[in-house]
């Protein structure tokens with residue numbers, strides 16, 4: 001059996017992996033950055049790109065070598081060698097991916113932990129999502145609401161409490177990097193510290209129906225003073241139906257109570273007003 005030219009194969013993998021990494025790191029994949037989480041997440045993406053490039057290069061070099069070296073000779077009709085396996089090789093090609101995946105998993109955990117560390121002066125904003133619109137409630141202002149426009153102060157952590165009224169939606173402002181699903185029946189958190197003033201777009205990134213691609217909202221990041229002024233100007237309360245569906249269990253309980261009480265109390269038949277909720 002011929003010995004493989006290990007050194008050449010390793011060098012070829014290293015050279016093509018490096019070339020691929022450099023090429024893939026040129027595009028600005030995520031665009032502008034506008035939150036404290038962005039540098040960490042972008043670095044993690046770069047690390048993943050580099051690791052993937054070397055793995056891809058290794059696979060291509062091995063494949064190309066095998067194709068050239070063991071290409072069937074013209075007129076050769078014989079069978080290949082009856083190979084049953086190679087325990088050492090199998091251990092190696094199981095352990096390497098395992099270590100890479102575990103390493104990236106631990107790395108992601110550390111990054112996420114850091115990003116989601118809550119600040120003491122964090123403010124809360126309720127985010128209500130439905131086909132195909134976003135509305136926002138500001139608890140510090142009696143949960144007054146804003147439709148289709150979200151304002152947040154710059155350089156202050158905001159915890160977005162995500163609620164879904166119908167199907168799963170997903171909260172994503174590309175410049176903030178953070179993306180989190182809004183799931184009916186539970187409340188999820190997206191924690192962001194915007195660090196750049198400006199106008200951005202909130203995009204729904206979970207296919208939620210025919211109008212999904214239009215499900216956007218304007219995001220304005222502004223100074224603390226401008227934000228305070230804007231929030232004070234809100235005068236509409238979040239409709240009860242939106243708050244109720246934010247906690248499905250509570251809603252079901254209240255509906256049941258209202259229905260029972262209504263029928264017993266008034267002595268009239270149910271008229272199907274439930275359909276409105």
Ligand SMILES: [Cu+2]
Nearest residue numbers: 204206208212
């Ligand atoms: Cu959507």
